[in-house]
Every structure is written in C-alpha cells, then in structure tokens.
Amino acid sequence: MTTTNSFSLQIRDDNVGVITMDIAGESMNVLKAAFADEISQLLSDIKANSQLKGLVFISGKPDSFIAGADISMLDGCKTAEEAQAIGRMGQQMFDQLEQLPIPLVAAIHGPCLGGGLELAMACHARVATSDSKTVLGLPEVQLGLLPGSGGTQRLPKLVGLQKALDMILTGKQLRAAQAKKAGLVDEVVPNSILLDAAVKLALKGKPKREPVKLNLVGKVLERTPFGRNILFSQARKQTLSKTQGNYPAPLKILDVIKTGVDSGMQAGLAAEAKAFGELCMTKESAALRSLFFATTQMKKETGAGETKPNKVRKAAVLGGGLMGGGIANVTATKAGIAVRIKDINEQGISNALKYSYSLLEKKFNRRFISKAEMQKQLLLITGTTDYSGFHDADIVVEAVFEDLALKQQMVADIEQHCSENTIFASNTSSLPIKQIAAKAQRPENVIGLHYFSPVDKMPLVEVIAHEGTSAQTIATTVAFARKQGKTPIVVKDGAGFYVNRILALYMNEAANVLLEGEPVEKIDKALVKFGFPVGPVTLLDEVGIDVGAKISPILTQELGERFSAPAAFDKLLADGRKGKKSEKGFYRYGKTAKKGKKQVDDSVYSVLGVTPAPRLNSDEISSRCVVQMLNEAVRCLEEGIIASARDGDIGAIFGIGFPPFLGGPFRYIDQLGADKLVAQLRNLESRFGSRFAPAHLLVQMAEQQQRFYP
Numbered sequence: 084m085t086t087t088n089s090f091s092l093q094i095r096d097d098n099v100g101v102i103t104m105d106i107a108g109e110s111m112n113v114l115k116a117a118f119a120d121e122i123s124q125l126l127s128d129i130k131a132n133s134q135l136k137g138l139v140f141i142s143g144k145p146d147s148f149i150a151g152a153d154i155s156m157l158d159g160c161k162t163a164e165e166a167q168a169i170g171r172m173g174q175q176m177f178d179q180l181e182q183l184p185i186p187l188v189a190a191i192h193g194p195c196l197g198g199g200l201e202l203a204m205a206c207h208a209r210v211a212t213s214d215s216k217t218v219l220g221l222p223e224v225q226l227g228l229l230p231g232s233g234g235t236q237r238l239p240k241l242v243g244l245q246k247a248l249d250m251i252l253t254g255k256q257l258r259a260a261q262a263k264k265a266g267l268v269d270e271v272v273p274n275s276i277l278l279d280a281a282v283k284l285a286l287k288g289k290p291k292r293e294p295v296k297l298n299l300v301g302k303v304l305e306r307t308p309f310g311r312n313i314l315f316s317q318a319r320k321q322t323l324s325k326t327q328g329n330y331p332a333p334l335k336i337l338d339v340i341k342t343g344v345d346s347g348m349q350a351g352l353a354a355e356a357k358a359f360g361e362l363c364m365t366k367e368s369a370a371l372r373s374l375f376f377a378t379t380q381m382k383k384e385t386g387a388g389e390t391k392p393n394k395v396r397k398a399a400v401l402g403g404g405l406m407g408g409g410i411a412n413v414t415a416t417k418a419g420i421a422v423r424i425k426d427i428n429e430q431g432i433s434n435a436l437k438y439s440y441s442l443l444e445k446k447f448n449r450r451f452i453s454k455a456e457m458q459k460q461l462l463l464i465t466g467t468t469d470y471s472g473f474h475d476a477d478i479v480v481e482a483v484f485e486d487l488a489l490k491q492q493m494v495a496d497i498e499q500h501c502s503e504n505t506i507f508a509s510n511t512s513s514l515p516i517k518q519i520a521a522k523a524q525r526p527e528n529v530i531g532l533h534y535f536s537p538v539d540k541m542p543l544v545e546v547i548a549h550e551g552t553s554a555q556t557i558a559t560t561v562a563f564a565r566k567q568g569k570t571p572i573v574v575k576d577g578a579g580f581y582v583n584r585i586l587a588l589y590m591n592e593a594a595n596v597l598l599e600g601e602p603v604e605k606i607d608k609a610l611v612k613f614g615f616p617v618g619p620v621t622l623l624d625e626v627g628i629d630v631g632a633k634i635s636p637i638l639t640q641e642l643g644e645r646f647s648a649p650a651a652f653d654k655l656l657a658d659g660r661k662g663k664k665s666e667k668g669f670y671r672y673g674k675t676a677k678k679g680k681k682q683v684d685d686s687v688y689s690v691l692g693v694t695p696a697p698r699l700n701s702d703e704i705s706s707r708c709v710v711q712m713l714n715e716a717v718r719c720l721e722e723g724i725i726a727s728a729r730d731g732d733i734g735a736i737f738g739i740g741f742p743p744f745l746g747g748p749f750r751y752i753d754q755l756g757a758d759k760l761v762a763q764l765r766n767l768e769s770r771f772g773s774r775f776a777p778a779h780l781l782v783q784m785a786e787q788q789q790r791f792y793p
C-alpha cells in the first residue's frame with residue numbers, strides 16, 4: 084500500500100490496484116499543481132510492481148468524483164505562462180496515466196467535471212453510477228476558459244467531433260445514461276457495485292476503441308477535410324451569433340480543437356495549454372470566476388445569521404398558472420418535496436400537472452432521467468380545488484393574481500387551514516410584503532418569495548422579509564428555495580424589490596428611445612450585442628405589456644417619477660396589445676407571423692404615433708438603457724434593498740440575464756470607474772432630465788475614487 088497526502092494505492096488479492104483520491108480537509112476533490120509529485124510517486128510504485136493486472140481510480144469522497152482543477156489556484160495565477168504551465172502539468176500527468184501498460188479504469192460517482200473528466204478520459208475505460216448525483220462534463224467555458232489538460236483533444240476521439248463541440252462550447256453536463264449513449268462511459272451501474280464493476284472491467288484488459296459510430300452525413304462532416312471545414316465554419320458562425328463576440332473562450336475552443344484534428348494530438352495539446360493560459364488572464368474569465376466564488380459562498384448563508392432552517396416536508400402552491408405550475412415542478416423535481424396545488428378549478432390543476440409532465444417527458448426522452456425517476460417525481464405533485472391536504476404543509480407559496488385584497492384573503496385562508504408554523508410565501512412581483520401581511524394573525528410567518536419566469540429555468544429567487552418576518556421563516560424559506568435548485572438573495576421589502584426595480588428603469592429607457600423614433604429591432608439588437616439574452620422590447624412582449632403597465636404606477640408612487648412609463652404606452656393597451664400572449668405586441672405572432680425570423684409588427688409605430696428613423700448608434704442605445712440599470716442598482720444598495728454589491732451582481736445576472744462576462748452591475752461599474760459613470764449620467768441628465776440624476780452613493784464613490792470590490 085502506498086499513501087501520499089491525497090492518494091492511496093491498495094493492491095487487492097486479484098492483483099488489481101485501487102487508487103483512491105481523497106483530499107484531506109476538503110469536501111470535494113479538486114486537482115492541484117502540488118499533486119504532480121504525488122502522482123509521480125504513485126506511478127513509480129505501480130511500474131515497479133510486475134504482478135499488477137489492472138488499476139481502478141476511484142474517489143474517497145462519498146458523493147463526488149473530482150470537481151475539476153482548483154479554481155482558486157487558477158484565480159491566483161499572475162501570468163498566462165503560469166496558467167499555461169498548470170495546464171501542461173495536467174496534460175503530462177494524464178499522459179502518463181494513459182501510457183500505463185496495464186488497464187486503468189475510472190470508477191465515477193458524483194460530479195466528474197473539468198479536469199476530473201479530463202483525468203477520467205485519460206483512463207482506458209470508465210464506469211459511472213446511475214445515481215442522479217453523477218454528472219460528467221467540461222464546464223470550463225462557463226468560467227471563460229477551455230479544458231486545459233487534454234479535454235479538447237480526448238473528448239472528440241471518444242464521442243465524435245460534433246458532440247464534443249456541443250459539450251465543450253456549452254459546458255453542458257451529462258447524466259450517466261447520456262454519457263453511455265455518447266460513448267463517454269463504458270458501463271453504468273448502481274453505486275453499490277461500482278468498485279466491483281470497475282475491477283471486472285480492468286481485469287478484461289484494455290478495451291479496443293472502435294471509431295465513433297456516425298451516419299453518412301456525420302461521416303462526411305467529421306471524417307473528410309471538406310466536411311470538417313464546413314463543420315468548423317458553421318460552428319464559428321453560430322458561436323459568434325450566440326456570444327456576439329463578447330466571450331473569447333468559445334472561439335479559442337474551436338481553434339484548439341481544429342488544431343488537434345488537423346495537425347495531431349501533440350500540436351493540439353500545445354495549442355490547448357497556450358490558449359488556456361491566455362484565457363485565464365482575460366477580464367471575462369475573472370468576472371465569470373467571481374460568479375463561481377460568489378455563488379459558492381452564498382450556498383452557505385442562511386439569510387438569517389445563525390438561525391437554522393426548519394425542515395420542509397410538504398409544500399403547497401396556490402394557483403396552477405404558469406408560475407404556480409413552475410413552482411410545483413421545481414419543488415417536486417429538484418427538492419424532492421411533496422407539493423399540493425390548489426386552484427379554483429380542475430382545469431387549473433390539470434394544466435399545472437401537464438406542465439410538469441411535459442417537462443419530465445422531455446428529460447426522459449433525452450435520457451436525463453429514468454422512467455422510474457419520472458414517475459416518482461410526478462407522484463409528488465397532487466391537486467385540489469379546496470384546502471384538503473393543506474393542514475400539514477410547512478410552506479405555502481401563493482402564485483395568484485397581483486391583487487392585494489386577494490392575497491390578504493389567501494393569508495387568512497392559510498392561517499385557518501394550516502398549522503400555526505406554516506409559512507406563507509408570496510410570489511408577488513411588486514406588492515410590498517408588509518401590505519400582504521397587514522391583516523395576518525401571524526405576520527412573522529409571512530414572507531415574499533419572488534420567482535422569475537420560466538421558473539424551471541431561471542436560477543434566481545428574491546426572498547423578501549418584511550419588518551415582522553421571523554428569522555426562522557427567513558432561514559427556512561432560503562433553504563427551501565435552495566433545495567429547489569435556486570440561488571436566493573434576501574432583499575428588503577420595497578416596491579419592485581431589487582430585480583424588477585432595476586429592470587423597470589432599463590425597460591423605460593428602451594421605451595423612451597423607441598418613442599424618439601429608433602426602430603424596435605435596432606433597440607433589441609443593441610442590447611443583445613451588449614450581452615443580454617434578449618432585447619428589452621422582446622422582453623416586454625414576453626412579460627406582457629399589461630404587466631409592465633400594472634407595475635409601473637406602483638413603482639412611481641413608491642419610488643418617484645423616474646419610474647413612470649411613457650404615456651404613449653397606454654395606447655398599446657387600448658389597441659389590445661398585451662404582447663405575445665395576446666398575439667399582438669411589438670412583434671408579429673400567430674397567423675400574422677411568417678416562419679423563421681422574428682418580424683416587427685410595423686403597425687405598432689402608428690399606434691404609438693412615431694415614425695421610425697434610426698439616428699443613434701448601437702452603443703448609444705445600449706448605454707442609455709444600461710446606465711439607468713446601473714444607477715438604480717446603486718440606489719438599491721444605498722437604501723439597503725440589497726445587502727451587498729455581490730447580491731446585486733448575482734441578482735442581475737441570474738434574474739435578468741445581465742451579461743455574465745461583465746460580472747454584474749457593480750463589477751461593471753468598477754470596470755468603468757464610478758467617476759466616468761457619474762460624468763455620463765450628468766451628461767444624459769442635462770439632455771433628458773432628472774431621470775438620469777446619479778445616485779448619491781455613486782457620486783460619493785466617484786469623489787472618493789472608491790470601488791465596490793477590492
């Protein structure tokens with residue numbers, strides 16, 4: 084038996100060596116530069132033992148394999164050369180594993196990501212557990228990086244070029260069954276027999292790798308120089324349209340994979356390590372890494388200091404609409420908690436159940452979950468038109484219309500039908516929680532829990548405590564949201580909370596620009612180019628022009644005139660234009676829409692009384708909208724609506740899709756400089772009026788040359 088700090092090698096009676104990786108004192112295995120010496124020692128012991136018939140590499144952690152290279156180590160690199168050397172070291176380490184004369188099998192349970200998968204791919208075979216915790220992927224692109232230790236070269240060999248490009252460019256993670264279908268793992272087994280299965284495979288000898296099975300088109304695209312040129316140029320085009328050129332990593336990924344395919348593995352590896360080093364130094368990667376650190380840190384916070392959350396065993400949802408159905412879905416599928424939906428009629432319940440069914444069916448068809456998992460999750464969702472089955476709900480989330488009296492009635496109903504500890508969480512997007520709790524007998528149990536649509540996709544929730552909400556209610560709600568797979572930020576009670584507040588000013592400015600005559604598609608394109616997933620006008624159509632019109636007066640009354648929507652927008656509603664749901668908005672929908680490209684419904688201009696005439700350039704449009712968002716974010720921090728710049732950054736990125744490569748509004752202000760932003764706002768204020776007046780805190784920071792982050 085050989086033991087180093089993080090690895091041990093144990094020889095079994097059948098002469099299979101089991102290498103166990105278990106970094107002391109850390110909850111997950113990550114790869115560090117310091118391991119090079121340990122691996123060398125291990126390999127020399129292995130080579131010295133002529134009896135060995137095979138090897139298994141397994142993790143000593145209960146629920147994780149390897150979560151990749153240590154991101155803190157990468158963050159600490161000062162030069163591209165330093166980061167390149169780390170990539171090279173990993174490449175050499177994995178090369179040595181691949182060169183071993185005896186079969187080496189990776190036994191994978193839990194996350195096997197980034198450098199972890201690169202190590203597993205250097206092994207001669209892979210067995211993975213069918214457990215839902217087991218996921219395999221190369222998520223480096225999400226950190227603004229590329230796989231730096233052989234991943235760009237080995238993955239295409241195992242799963243084919245097209246699949247590898249898809250995985251590396253998106254960072255998507257595969258469950259074991261999907262990985263098996265793709266050719267990434269050889270066997271899928273229950274966790275209880277993982278080691279046995281891996282040993283068995285090792286004793287069979289090194290498997291012969293057949294070329295990836297491809298259909299005729301696939302063969303032409305992947306196995307002829309002509310086809311590959313088409314494949315890479317298509318991928319480049321798609322990447323540029325998706326990233327708008329804002330992210331350097333995807334283009335480098337394409338270059339590096341192409342180098343390997345055209346000039347061989349060694350050239351590919353050299354290009355990979357060089358690009359890895361360069362990417363590590365980019366501001367985009369630094370911003371994306373900061374998101375990883377922020378979200379990891381937030382996972383530990385209860386939202387209420389030392390108060391421990393109560394366990395939620397059963398939940399209920401009021402309202403089976405799109406939001407209610409989505410909330411029920413994540414409660415059952417992500418949190419694994421039984422959830423009861425109440426709607427005023429059977430149809431509402433049936434819609435909510437169908438919603439979950441179709442999402443789960445898609446996951447099943449993609450082999451992401453098994454039939455048994457699908458059925459188990461569906462069984463957790465039940466429906467009722469009265470309050471039957473509500474008495475033992477630990478938390479009730481209401482997702483009914485934005486009507487204060489109705490919501491107050493719901494509070495009273497829940498106090499009557501549920502226990503005295505049941506939490507009442509309101510999914511309101513604009514009403515102050517204090518008002519919803521105003522008539523409650525137990526206001527300490529009332530809280531806001533604001534989800535974003537579509538609930539199954541949007542990662543953020545705002546948890547809103549009013550002054551009387553108890554610490555216990557806050558901690559339990561935060562933990563509940565986290566179990567649903569959400570990133571919660573705790574915000575102070577106030578109209579629009581944080582996300583809708585900063586969004587409203589941004590959308591208003593887009594509306595102002597539109598009313599000055601800029602064409603709809605130009606405004607949308609400008610903000611997509613800036614880095615938002617969709618433009619503000621498209622977003623207004625999606626959310627509903629009527630919804631915007633309802634929220635705007637509430638925000639104006641509570642927060643001031645800068646929130647009042649341009650009066651001309653009332654004409655849209657008078658014309659029956661509510662957006663996508665009414666098939667009438669800024670764009671064409673339904674029968675009037677032609678297939679393919681989105682088209683502006685030109686009649687919207689005459690309704691608004693404007694003649695479209697482009698005058699501003701893309702940067703002028705985007706900066707006018709974005710500075711409104713930045714300025715309001717600072718006001719929210721100043722007023723304590725958000726507790727920190729970090730929460731504000733996460734809220735904007737996860738709730739609105741603020742460009743992640745900028746790190747969020749506050750990191751972006753740091754990058755711009757508070758003084759430059761103040762100057763820009765003052766200039767706009769002189770042209771357009773007080774809605775651009777800079778926030779006090781921003782002015783103060785500009786004067787004192789301060790930053791939000793060190």
Ligand SMILES: C[C@H](O)CC(=O)SCCNC(=O)CCNC(=O)[C@H](O)C(C)(C)COP(=O)(O)OP(=O)(O)OC[C@H]1O[C@@H](n2cnc3c(N)ncnc32)[C@H](O)[C@@H]1OP(=O)(O)O
Nearest residue numbers: 110111113150151152153154194197198222230231232379
């Ligand atoms: C050369 C290579 O190609 C380059 C790379 O490999 S870059 C790294 C690629 N890997 C990744 O991006 C994966 C990052 N990690 C994750 O996504 C998630 O942590 C996970 C899905 C693995 C697990 O999530 P979850 O179970 O919620 O646990 P989470 O709280 O995030 O992490 C547990 C601990 O592991 C740490 N951790 C996880 N992955 C890490 C990593 N790659 N580097 C450093 N620390 C990591 C977390 O910081 C946390 O530490 P703590 O307990 O001391 O706070």
